[in-house]
Amino acid sequence: MSKLVVASIGPASSVQDGGRPGSQRYGLTPSGAMDRLSLAAANTLVGNVPLAAAIEIGPFGATFTARGGGVRVGLAGAPRNADIGGRPVAFDSSATLAEGETLNLGFARGGSFSYLAIEHGIEGEPMFGSLAVNARAGLGSPYPRPLQSGDELKTQAASTAPERRIELPAATDAPIRIVFGPQDDEFAEDNKKLFLDSEWKISATSDRMGYRLEGPVIKHLDGHNIVSDGTVNGSIQVPGNGQPIVLMPDRGTSGGYPKIATVITADFGRFAQISAGRPFRFKAVTMAEAQAEAIKFHALLRSLPDRLRGIEDFGLNIEALSDANVAGQAVSAVDASTWQVAVP
Amino acid sequence: MATQVRLIHMAEPLSPPRLLPSGDAAITVEFSRTIDDAANRRVLALDRVISAEPIAGITETVPTYRSLLVHYDPVQISFDALGEQLLAHAAKALPTETGTRRWRIPVSYGGEHGIDLEDVAKTLKTTPDEIVARHVAGDYRVAMIGFTPGWSYLSGLEAFLHMPRRKDPRLLTPAGTISIGGIQTGVQCLAGPSGWHLLGRTPVRTYQLHRDPTFLLEPGDAITFTAIDAKTFAEQDRAAEAGAIVAELVTP
Numbered sequence A: 001m002s003k004l005v006v007a008s009i010g011p012a013s014s015v016q017d018g019g020r021p022g023s024q025r026y027g028l029t030p031s032g033a034m035d036r037l038s039l040a041a042a043n044t045l046v047g048n049v050p051l052a053a054a055i056e057i058g059p060f061g062a063t064f065t066a067r068g069g070g071v072r073v074g075l076a077g078a079p080r081n082a083d084i085g086g087r088p089v090a091f092d093s094s095a096t097l098a099e100g101e102t103l104n105l106g107f108a109r110g111g112s113f114s115y116l117a118i119e120h121g122i123e124g125e126p127m128f129g130s131l132a133v134n135a136r137a138g139l140g141s142p143y144p145r146p147l148q149s150g151d152e153l154k155t156q157a158a159s160t161a162p163e164r165r166i167e168l169p170a171a172t173d174a175p176i177r178i179v180f181g182p183q184d185d186e187f188a189e190d191n192k193k194l195f196l197d198s199e200w201k202i203s204a205t206s207d208r209m210g211y212r213l214e215g216p217v218i219k220h221l222d223g224h225n226i227v228s229d230g231t232v233n234g235s236i237q238v239p240g241n242g243q244p245i246v247l248m249p250d251r252g253t254s255g256g257y258p259k260i261a262t263v264i265t266a267d268f269g270r271f272a273q274i275s276a277g278r279p280f281r282f283k284a285v286t287m288a289e290a291q292a293e294a295i296k297f298h299a300l301l302r303s304l305p306d307r308l309r310g311i312e313d314f315g316l317n318i319e320a321l322s323d324a325n326v327a328g329q330a331v332s333a334v335d336a337s338t339w340q341v342a343v344p
Numbered sequence B: 001m002a003t004q005v006r007l008i009h010m011a012e013p014l015s016p017p018r019l020l021p022s023g024d025a026a027i028t029v030e031f032s033r034t035i036d037d038a039a040n041r042r043v044l045a046l047d048r049v050i051s052a053e054p055i056a057g058i059t060e061t062v063p064t065y066r067s068l069l070v071h072y073d074p075v076q077i078s079f080d081a082l083g084e085q086l087l088a089h090a091a092k093a094l095p096t097e098t099g100t101r102r103w104r105i106p107v108s109y110g111g112e113h114g115i116d117l118e119d120v121a122k123t124l125k126t127t128p129d130e131i132v133a134r135h136v137a138g139d140y141r142v143a144m145i146g147f148t149p150g151w152s153y154l155s156g157l158e159a160f161l162h163m164p165r166r167k168d169p170r171l172l173t174p175a176g177t178i179s180i181g182g183i184q185t186g187v188q189c190l191a192g193p194s195g196w197h198l199l200g201r202t203p204v205r206t207y208q209l210h211r212d213p214t215f216l217l218e219p220g221d222a223i224t225f226t227a228i229d230a231k232t233f234a235e236q237d238r239a240a241e242a243g244a245i246v247a248e249l250v251t252p
Helices: A036-047 A189-197 A264-270 A289-305 A320-327 B035-051 B079-091 B117-123 B128-137 B230-241
Strands: A002-009 A014-016 A054-057 A062-067 A071-077 A082-084 A091-096 A102-105 A112-117 A152-155 A176-180 A212-213 A235-237 A243-249 A258-265 A282-286 B018-021 B024-032 B059-061 B069-073 B102-109 B140-145 B154-157 B170-173 B175-182 B184-187 B190-193 B198-202 B221-226 B248-251
Touching: A002 A071, A002 A102, A036 A071, A036 A264, A036 A289, A054 B128, A062 A091, A082 A091, A091 A102, A102 A112, A152 A176, A176 A264, A176 A289, A258 A264, A264 A289, B018 B079, B024 B079, B035 B059, B035 B069, B035 B079, B035 B140, B069 B079, B102 B128, B102 B175, B102 B230, B117 B128, B117 B198, B128 B198, B128 B221, B140 B221, B175 B190, B190 B248
Parallel strands: A176 A282, B102 B221
Antiparallel strands: A002 A062, A002 A152, A014 A054, A054 A112, A062 A102, A071 A091, A071 A112, A082 A102, A176 A258, A212 A243, A235 A243, A235 A258, B018 B024, B024 B069, B059 B069, B102 B198, B102 B248, B140 B154, B154 B184, B170 B190, B175 B184, B175 B198
16 A cells, blocks of 8 residues: 655645535535646546546645655646656656655745646545545545645555656636626626726635635625625625625635626636736626636546647656666667657 | 415416526526515425426526525536526426425523523513523524535524624634524534524534434425423433434424
């Protein structure tokens, strides 16, 4: 039995997967990854199902040590400086820690959350079909709380499959797209325009429940108390102080502030990745556009296995080198063509 | 006791609900903008019709006081197509009380279990006993469950007990708290923040992992309370901790 031991980790880091939808009518929030595309990419790199449980790592650095055998990991999401025992490791690729080796991850660059998937998945006891941590409800496995140093994530020994990388669409700084509603009629047209025309920043007090926005004050037509109704990921509530809060996967299932708009499905992960303090804008789209984008996003998730490539662009592949040598072939460390593994 | 069947008779056909977009993967079907018992019955009726006659693409529904939030998969069905089917379902969703389950929930009122009982009595210019008597006499219904797992918002609080919420919400109130706030009363399951007035505590867990059922109450269930003393609370709390339901199902 191999395991990945958390040697050090920052706040806002927890085991997450596709979440546990289906019980929102009982007040149980779905939780799950902030950025599903990156979760799915990390899992695809190590041959897991796309929304399997992985480690969601917050903005700070983290280190992990393999014990009891080798551990293969897939890294995606916010890129970081990364190495295994001094050997550089690229993001959007897989890498293997031999028994006793340590993976060092630096601060997130250009994003907030990185995903570390473990080949064969993380062992745990699913609750409502999910290992995702929801600390307030005491749910999540193997630990119903954010990860701490000393925690152990059990898995099976790394396979001998070749390392992979994954080609993802280029990152974009385009505005975050929204559809207005469900309560945009609680706001005057000039305030809806102010919402769209302004630059916003995410406050440092944001968390997995909600991202607090800083910008101009958005005024309600008729007070800020409405009768509580249901919420979704990306609901943009406007409380009494006029500073919107975008609801995230650990949101309450109902809320009593008017919701001016909703972030579209296709842009939700990209929104979740915006770093605190970095300016961004919203852009309104029609329902037809939003749904066309949701269908494209779904197709992108499905296409991930077809986006896997060999590792050749990232320098030496020690394991492939060693495998090739064991096989008795003459290989050269400086001529990649002698040891590269062909990947369709 | 005869089966309760009560149709809400209307002089005119029911007005159609409003369909409000909640992003590209959910529709809020809104029957009213205020807390309104008739609207809540229509919400629950539509929820039942969707459960009986499923629409392909709907992934889950969340009843609230005045609207039904319908989550769906936009890959399977569009906003327009789903909206049309939801309006057709709403037109045949008659609010009835057929088959309503009724629970009797034990509550230890006052003292350390209900630290606001005396203040509530003072504010309403009566005695704590009178508050308890009125709260126990109420006939309530689960209007919605939300905020945190098992937090059940009940309609049916008599007007005498209506009180504005506290100016300073408490950051931590105990698991099982029975409280009043505005025109509502509620059964809170997990410890957590609350701005309501705390009248007592129930040993009943409306949500408990590894128990069957995990969630005890459903939106639409009828609720009455019964007063128990602190000693009974302690006994029933131990039983509930071990997985007993403790609440009594009066009518299935």
